[in-house]
Amino acid sequence: MRETxxxxxxxxxxxxxxxxxxxxxxxxxxxxLEKMSQVTWKFKKVKPMxxxxxxxxxxxxxxxxxxxxxxxxxxxxxxxxxxxxxxxSHAQMQVFYSTQEEPLPIETDANxxxxxxxxxxMKSHLPMWIIYIINGMLQIGLCIMNFFKNPIVAMSSxxxxxxxxxxxxxxxxxxxxxxxxxxxxxxxxxxxRTTGExxxxxxxxxxxxxxxxxxFTGIGLLLVNMGGNSMIICTIGIxxxxxxxxxxxxxxxQLMKNMKVSANVNRAITITILLALCILLLMLGGRGLFEMVxxxxxxERPYEVYAYKDFTRKAYKDEIPLHVxxxxxxxxxxxxxxxxxxxxxxxxxxxxxxxxxxxxLSEPELxxxxxxxxxxxxxxxxxxxxxxxxxxxxxxxxxxxxDYAKIVESDATVWGAGKAYQFTYCDELQGRYILCYxxxxxxxxxxxxxxxxxxxxxxxxxxxxx
Numbered sequence: 001m002r003e004t005x006x007x008x009x010x011x012x013x014x015x016x017x018x019x020x021x022x023x024x025x026x027x028x029x030x031x032x033l034e035k036m037s038q039v040t041w042k043f044k045k046v047k048p049m050x051x052x053x054x055x056x057x058x059x060x061x062x063x064x065x066x067x068x069x070x071x072x073x074x075x076x077x078x079x080x081x082x083x084x085x086x087x088x089s090h091a092q093m094q095v096f097y098s099t100q101e102e103p104l105p106i107e108t109d110a111n112x113x114x115x116x117x118x119x120x121x122m123k124s125h126l127p128m129w130i131i132y133i134i135n136g137m138l139q140i141g142l143c144i145m146n147f148f149k150n151p152i153v154a155m156s157s158x159x160x161x162x163x164x165x166x167x168x169x170x171x172x173x174x175x176x177x178x179x180x181x182x183x184x185x186x187x188x189x190x191x192x193r194t195t196g197e198x199x200x201x202x203x204x205x206x207x208x209x210x211x212x213x214x215x216f217t218g219i220g221l222l223l224v225n226m227g228g229n230s231m232i233i234c235t236i237g238i239x240x241x242x243x244x245x246x247x248x249x250x251x252x253x254q255l256m257k258n259m260k261v262s263a264n265v266n267r268a269i270t271i272t273i274l275l276a277l278c279i280l281l282l283m284l285g286g287r288g289l290f291e292m293v294x295x296x297x298x299x300e301r302p303y304e305v306y307a308y309k310d311f312t313r314k315a316y317k318d319e320i321p322l323h324v325x326x327x328x329x330x331x332x333x334x335x336x337x338x339x340x341x342x343x344x345x346x347x348x349x350x351x352x353x354x355x356x357x358x359x360x361l362s363e364p365e366l367x368x369x370x371x372x373x374x375x376x377x378x379x380x381x382x383x384x385x386x387x388x389x390x391x392x393x394x395x396x397x398x399x400x401x402x403d404y405a406k407i408v409e410s411d412a413t414v415w416g417a418g419k420a421y422q423f424t425y426c427d428e429l430q431g432r433y434i435l436c437y438x439x440x441x442x443x444x445x446x447x448x449x450x451x452x453x454x455x456x457x458x459x460x461x462x463x464x465x466x
Contacts, residue, residue, distance in 0.1 A: 009040070014121050015203075031043040055094070057113075058094050063253075065257070092124060114189060125181075133175075158345065161346065181202075249274050253266060253270045301316055316336050319337075332363045371386070383441055414461070416458065416465050420435050
């Protein structure tokens, strides 16, 4: 039978009432709190006992203190003198227990206790709240920016959608956390002034499990939905780096505490190392991870190697739904085909390109994208973006001409589509079309000198429009 156990604690730092009730229940089950750390609480096996716990806050203490200060030691000795035994402490939180049925309270003035709790929260919790809010707002801003940059790509990725939901949820939970604490403090101050009693802290231990569920769900969906060994390795790499970085910071902080380094020096060195590692990770780690993923993707993607003018080049062989050979008779079969495909609960997206090798540039090439709109309210948004994106591809002529690039309606029946549009550049029709089906939008670009026939248009509609 094990004599100790470590538990990941999900209580808010200032949830005095919830922590006391939890520790009393553990003692009744035969587990007594022995040690508290940054991540876990350690319990030792004891005979089941009925004890009273009291959580108090010594605002002058810090997680960076190498050992209890003289004032903290005097405070702990005073508590022991009144019948309270120190179980464990971490930063400002001091946890005592008593075997007496009705022990004298450690803190008899509710107003002072509220001040102590608030001082501890401002010292330990406020910086975390600020970081969460700033980071959440920046990440949500990034999601919005990516959406306006390319809404189709953003909405066709379950990962991007999940990231937006997670960041919004995290920001909302942080705001709720702050609101709950502020509301409790306001009501507690009123009760302390009128009755002299301390109001129990709010019971909302459900918030932290929700945060963990969101985090692990995000990692799980990332692995499942993104597909490919490269993305799985990328995800695992990110998780490992985050945990390793956290471990390094905690290890450095603990080593300096063991070396009796002062709290101010410990804090300064720890924060400096954290910032340096983050900057190094952004400068080198991100690039290295990107190169690793790109390398793995290249290995996963089938290709052939050929030589051209003393250089080695790759001709990719991805599977695509429509080839040049499907539209015209051709003896050339050494095309490089690239296909990128994504799908989410809102959109399906496929971008394909077939181009000849660099030693056969006279052969025609073909490029197209297919967007499956699963939510009908997004159809017009996707169509408008595709139109604007294609118009931007034509650049600005010199001298400038108004309406130099525009779209005109084309015969949709030959494509089997509901509507069809063709692009013009400087009043010249281009071999580039947008085809609108019930829940699908196809944008296809033929080679510049390709005269598209009715039979070829019908073939495109048959393959890509269904």
